[in-house]
Amino acid sequence: MASVDGFPASFYGEPGTLGLLANGISAFLVLLQNFHGAHTGVPAQGVEDILAGVHLILIGGVCQVVAGFLSFRKYDHLSGTAFVGYAALWSSYGATRIFLGGSSPLSSNLSAEAANASLGTPQWLSPPISESAIAGLVPYILLSFILAFCSATVNYIMPFVFGAITGALVFEAVGLVGGWALVVSGVLELLILLFAIYGSAALLIKGVYQRYILKGFGNPLFNVLLLGTANASSSQSLGQEKKKNTKYAEPMALGFFCDTVSPFIFAFYCFGYVSSFAVGAVWISIVCAAQLLSSYYSYLRQDCYHATKFGLHCTYWLVKAWEEFVLSVLLEGRVEAGAREAMVGDWFFLAAAVILCVVSLNTDSLELIHNGLFLLLTVSTISQIPLRAYYIFFGVACSIFTALSLYGTFARLVNTIAEKPLILIGPQPVSTDRLQNAFAILKRCMGACWKRDSTVSTASQLPDALFYLTNGVAALSAIHAAWPDWSFMHLTVPWVLISGAVIQAYISRLQVQGGRRFGSVIPSFYAAIWATWSWYRFAGYLLNISIGSAYAFTAGAVAFLVANGFLMLIAAYGNLVLLALTTVMEVILVCFLLSTVGRLPYQLEIAMLAIFSIICLYGVLASMANCIFSKDVMPLGPPVFKDEKKEVALPPLPCPIADSRLTSGLLTIAKLLDQSGVCGIPTDTVYALAASCKNPAAIEKIYNIKDRPAEKPVCICISSVEQLVAAKPPFSPLLWEFMRNVYPGGISCIVPKGDWLFKLGVGPAYDRVGTKDSIMIRVPDHTVTVHLCNFTGPLAITSANPSGEPDSTHHDMVVTRLGHKIQGVLCDGESNEVVASTVVNCLKIDEGTITILREGCVPAVKVRQVFERVKNSML
Numbered sequence: 001m002a003s004v005d006g007f008p009a010s011f012y013g014e015p016g017t018l019g020l021l022a023n024g025i026s027a028f029l030v031l032l033q034n035f036h037g038a039h040t041g042v043p044a045q046g047v048e049d050i051l052a053g054v055h056l057i058l059i060g061g062v063c064q065v066v067a068g069f070l071s072f073r074k075y076d077h078l079s080g081t082a083f084v085g086y087a088a089l090w091s092s093y094g095a096t097r098i099f100l101g102g103s104s105p106l107s108s109n110l111s112a113e114a115a116n117a118s119l120g121t122p123q124w125l126s127p128p129i130s131e132s133a134i135a136g137l138v139p140y141i142l143l144s145f146i147l148a149f150c151s152a153t154v155n156y157i158m159p160f161v162f163g164a165i166t167g168a169l170v171f172e173a174v175g176l177v178g179g180w181a182l183v184v185s186g187v188l189e190l191l192i193l194l195f196a197i198y199g200s201a202a203l204l205i206k207g208v209y210q211r212y213i214l215k216g217f218g219n220p221l222f223n224v225l226l227l228g229t230a231n232a233s234s235s236q237s238l239g240q241e242k243k244k245n246t247k248y249a250e251p252m253a254l255g256f257f258c259d260t261v262s263p264f265i266f267a268f269y270c271f272g273y274v275s276s277f278a279v280g281a282v283w284i285s286i287v288c289a290a291q292l293l294s295s296y297y298s299y300l301r302q303d304c305y306h307a308t309k310f311g312l313h314c315t316y317w318l319v320k321a322w323e324e325f326v327l328s329v330l331l332e333g334r335v336e337a338g339a340r341e342a343m344v345g346d347w348f349f350l351a352a353a354v355i356l357c358v359v360s361l362n363t364d365s366l367e368l369i370h371n372g373l374f375l376l377l378t379v380s381t382i383s384q385i386p387l388r389a390y391y392i393f394f395g396v397a398c399s400i401f402t403a404l405s406l407y408g409t410f411a412r413l414v415n416t417i418a419e420k421p422l423i424l425i426g427p428q429p430v431s432t433d434r435l436q437n438a439f440a441i442l443k444r445c446m447g448a449c450w451k452r453d454s455t456v457s458t459a460s461q462l463p464d465a466l467f468y469l470t471n472g473v474a475a476l477s478a479i480h481a482a483w484p485d486w487s488f489m490h491l492t493v494p495w496v497l498i499s500g501a502v503i504q505a506y507i508s509r510l511q512v513q514g515g516r517r518f519g520s521v522i523p524s525f526y527a528a529i530w531a532t533w534s535w536y537r538f539a540g541y542l543l544n545i546s547i548g549s550a551y552a553f554t555a556g557a558v559a560f561l562v563a564n565g566f567l568m569l570i571a572a573y574g575n576l577v578l579l580a581l582t583t584v585m586e587v588i589l590v591c592f593l594l595s596t597v598g599r600l601p602y603q604l605e606i607a608m609l610a611i612f613s614i615i616c617l618y619g620v621l622a623s624m625a626n627c628i629f630s631k632d633v634m635p636l637g638p639p640v641f642k643d644e645k646k647e648v649a650l651p652p653l654p655c656p657i658a659d660s661r662l663t664s665g666l667l668t669i670a671k672l673l674d675q676s677g678v679c680g681i682p683t684d685t686v687y688a689l690a691a692s693c694k695n696p697a698a699i700e701k702i703y704n705i706k707d708r709p710a711e712k713p714v715c716i717c718i719s720s721v722e723q724l725v726a727a728k729p730p731f732s733p734l735l736w737e738f739m740r741n742v743y744p745g746g747i748s749c750i751v752p753k754g755d756w757l758f759k760l761g762v763g764p765a766y767d768r769v770g771t772k773d774s775i776m777i778r779v780p781d782h783t784v785t786v787h788l789c790n791f792t793g794p795l796a797i798t799s800a801n802p803s804g805e806p807d808s809t810h811h812d813m814v815v816t817r818l819g820h821k822i823q824g825v826l827c828d829g830e831s832n833e834v835v836a837s838t839v840v841n842c843l844k845i846d847e848g849t850i851t852i853l854r855e856g857c858v859p860a861v862k863v864r865q866v867f868e869r870v871k872n873s874m875l
Contacts, residue, residue: 014203015074019067019083020161024196026060026090027168027189034175034186053097060090061286065293072297073834076859077249077416078154080297082147082162085257088290089140092283093172096133099279132279135268137173139261141166142406150413153224154861157199157216164192219864224418250416251297255310256370256408258291262317263377263398263405269324270395277324284321288314292506299463299510304627305363308465308620309356313374315470315503316349320381322494343383345477345495348613350378352469355621359628362435365426366408373401432629439625439633463510464623467523470507471581472616474500474530475588475609478537492538500530522567522578526585529560533592557593564589576637577619584612654819657811660784660828669826670791677823678702680800680814683717684782685746685833685857686807687800687814689822690717692792693765699796700768705821707803714798715748715776716762716769719789724777729756732846737870739842744781746837746857750774761793769796774843784828799836809834833857 029052068084148162171185202214265280274280291314298306323343353375360367380397381390411423477495504527508520536553564586571578591605622634656672658665660682669679676695680687689705691698693716703710718724721743724731731739731751739749753775757766769775778797780786789795800808800818808814811827819825838858841851850867852860 014206015067015070015076015083016079016158017067017200017203019064019071019079019086020158020196020200020203022060022064022067022083022090023086023161023165024193024200026056026064027165027192027196029055029059030093030168030172031186031189031193034182034189049097049100053094053100056094056097057091061087061094064090068293072249072251074859075249075857077253078147078150078158078413080249080251081254081257081413082151082158084254084290084293085140085143085147086165088258088261088287089144089169092136092286093133095282095286096136096279099282131268131274132265132276132283134173134176135265135274135280136261136283137169137176138268139264139402139406141169141173143257143260143409144169146406146410146413150410150417152221153227153414153417154220155217156219156221157195157202159221161192161195161199164188164195168192217861219868220861223865223869224414224422227414227418227422248297248300250301250412251294251310252306253409253412253416255291255294255298255306255313256405256412258287258294258310259313259370259405260402260409261287262291262313262321264402266320266324267395267398267402269328270391270398272391275328277321277328281321281325284317288318288321291317292503295466296506296510304465304624305359307463308469308624309371311466311503311506312349312352312356312469315473315499316378318498318502319345319473319495322498323491326491326494343477343491343495344479345473345499346378346382348472348476348617350375350382351617352472352620353378355617355624358621359624361430362428362432364428366411367425368429369426370401370404370408373397373404377401436629436631436633439629442634463507463523465620465627466507466510467504468581468616468619468623470499470504471526471530472613472620474504475616476613478530478533479606479609493534496530496534496538500534501527504530521570522582525563525567529585529589532556532560537592537595551596554593554596557589557596561586561589561593572640573642574639576640577615577622578636579640581612581615581619584608584615588612653815655815655822656824657815657827658824660826665826666784666788666791669824670788672824673698673792673795675823676701678705678821679823680808680811680818680825681785681788681795681797682782682811682826682828682831683778683785683797683837684744684780685837686809686831686835687811688717688797689800689818690788690795690797693762693769693794693796694792696765696768699765702796702798705818706798706801708798709803713770713776714768714796715778716760717778717780717785717789717795717797718760719779719786720744721779723760723794727756727760729754734871734874735842735845737874738845738850738867739779741866741870742840742858742863743779744786745779746781746833747863748776748778748837748839750776750839750841750843750853752843765796776839778837782832784826788826807834807836838863 033048033052064083064087068080068082068087071080071083144162144166148159148166151158151162168185168188171181171188174181175185198214199216202212202216205213206217262284265283268274269277269280291310295307295310295314298310353371356371357368357375360371377394377397380393385393411425414423415421415425474496477492477499480492504523508523508527511520511523532553564582568579568582568586571582587608588605591600591608594600595605619636622636625634626632626636656668658668660666669681672679673690673692674694676692676698678689678691678698678701681690682688689702691702693699699714702708702714721740724739729751735751742749751774753770753773757763757775762769800814802817805817808817809831810829811825814822814825833856836854836856838852838856838860839854840863841853844850848871850863852863
């Protein structure tokens with residue numbers, strides 16, 4: 001049996017173990033409380049509720065988020081969405097338990113009001129908690145049912161776990177108004193625990209032995225293809241879907257998941273079922289954190305559209321949730337119409353929603369309709385709508401948006417599992433070429449005052465749209481009248497603080513990871529500005545900041561002015577839009593300085609904030625368009641100062657390198673391989689060390705270079721299955737059909753060894769590759785590697801890393817780690833995967849079985865699905 005090596009493959013092997021255990025233990029915690037209440041006749045309260053809430057957040061929330069992280073990294077769409085979604089559920093339910101514990105009376109002899117008074121607990125905590133929790137549980141019930149159904153297309157353990165969670169949530173919701181249902185919920189939660197223990201045990205044993213011993217994860221309950229046939233008019237068939245970045249799973253289902261929960265809670269509140277939005281604000285804040293993760297993983301996949309969309313939605317729901325919290329709790333619903341009319345930040349959300357509609361014209365109909373309904377949401381929350389009609393309009397819009405988001409969650413999950421559009425998502429409304437031409441016309445209409453932008457890496461531009469977005473919302477929200485009333489001050493704090501500081505801190509992190517030259521300097525600095533602004537100008541007004549404290553803010557404003565001057569210099573090396581933004585911010589900071597000494601020119605500040613938001617709006621459109629189309633379709637303006645880089649003498653490279661994009665580079669590496677050299681080459685997974693099968697001595701070098709144990713065989717790499725056909729190996733029809741279905745791709749098949757290898761061109765290295773009776777074959781789905789094999793013939797390959805260390809995912813890693821030992825490196829940038837290929841033992845395939853010896857980039861579940869489909873087709 002081939003051994004299992006490679007740290008990444010084992011580390012990211014089975015995150016489902018942690019996710020299932022987190023669900024099981026969380027359900028067990030709730031079960032204990034339910035059974036305690038049923039036994040004593042008194043529901044758990046006080047400290048018990050608080051402790052249960054903390055444990056739910058730590059175990060069901062934090063631990064399960066880690067499982068979701070690893071699942072997304074493993075390219076597991078379903079598990080990543082489920083674990084992060086359930087992490088939000090258990091964290092929200094834990095927060096509700098903490099609220100219940102904090103508002104529970106100490107003695108049954110005390111009334112609720114007296115108990116709250118004795119505990120120092122605000123009265124608003126107690127009455128609406130149950131109704132608020134029901135508002136949160138209902139959408140999770142619907143989503144959990146979808147997760148259970150979709151998981152049935154993958155295995156037959158997770159459907160039972162998720163199905164039991166669905167049933168438990170139903171009775172938990174009923175139990176909030178009728179205690180009898182908590183007993184039934186407790187029974188279902190016991191089933192969750194039992195199913196989770198079995199499932200985690202099956203995955204844990206499988207992770208250790210690299211094969212399924214306990215049943216449940218090998219085969220699905222039904223084939224996902226039974227749900228429908230691919231829609232020929234879908235966006236994928238039109239060729240509009242970008243090349244998949246297979247390092248991370250698709251987070252679109254998670255984004256739709258979160259867009260189902262938040263509007264449902266709002267609809268529940270808008271229709272008058274809940275009088276206070278305290279608990280609702282907490283539920284929405286937690287689910288928005290999950291939506292921010294969907295934005296983050298979209299960013300990791302180089303998907304500017306979804307990164308911006310989910311970041312915008314997260315900002316919108318957070319701002320609206322805490323606005324309603326202020327109105328319903330702090331102001332107790334007492335707000336004058338003038339306060340809402342002054343909140344002009346809604347107009348920026350509306351304009352951003354229009355931009356999303358425009359840039360989604362070349363995706364699919366589902367995205368366009370979803371963005372259109374989000375536009376309706378932003379229209380329904382315009383502050384100038386009369387208060388009597390405001391909540392009705394907003395509630396109806398939220399209800400429609402919830403329904404479509406629920407459908408979107410189901411469609412994205414099924415389509416990503418099947419990797420084809422089985423669930424209807426509609427055709428592409430406008431072709432990419434037509435949309436690009438429309439932007440080109442707009443660009444020409446703007447005149448020729450701006451020259452073509454210098455070429456900038458689109459990857460480094462991904463966070464820019466969110467940067468402009470958050471600053472635009474904060475600036476427009478900061479506009480107020482000369483003498484704002486006290487209720488407006490309460491409302492403005494969440495608007496400016498959340499968009500300008502909280503979300504912008506997230507953008508700052510993206511800027512660091514994106515490799516921007518100046519990192520997170522500008523977004524971090526602007527986050528500090530908006531946080532200080534909201535504290536002094538709005539919260540400070542409410543807290544009656546003293547004159548001495550105001551002078552401290554004066555000193556801070558001077559520091560902001562000086563620092564922003566340096567940012568203007570940095571922006572001059574960027575583009576005109578960024579330079580204009582920092583210049584206007586300098587004037588805004590002057591207004592802030594004058595406000596600290598009581599000399600604020602209100603008209604100038606309002607004008608500058610409005611101009612600032614307009615610049616941000618253009619920045620959102622231009623950045624999104626340029627990133628989505630990977631070209632300069634909207635001008636941002638050339639840099640004022642060009643960076644004249646001086647050539648610095650670099651140290652000599654330890655080995656020759658060649659560019660994979662050049663034919664001469666391929667010929668150089670092919671020549672080195674023919675001369676008994678060992679070279680680092682790219683594949684469709686990670687980088688590999690290669691030696692020509694014409695030179696057995698070169699294969700021996702690989703073992704010395706890697707310090708690889710002699711008993712570990714290397715595999716051979718060929719360019720196509722047709723090469724095997726020409727060698728006429730005595731394979732069975734089932735094996736041929738299986739190989740045709742998995743090649744080319746990230747799978748290595750172990751097949752019987754024989755004299756046919758001499759016809760394939762492996763003759764001189766026959767005893768140096770494989771074992772005595774078997775050989776592992778790779779047919780990579782990588783143009784560069786295929787062309788190289790056509791030049792050299794079959795290659796003996798193994799991962800380009802010292803034995804026991806992580807795989808090399810960039811040619812720089814190969815040069816740094818092994819360059820002094822090898823004869824050359826074919827440079828192809830970052831690899832397509834972070835783990836090696838999946839190894840499949842096909843020696844017993846004629847007996848109807850295959851064995852997964854190592855799970856790599858291709859999930860074992862998918863390999864088994866392909867094998868079952870091929871086997872059934874041969875019957």
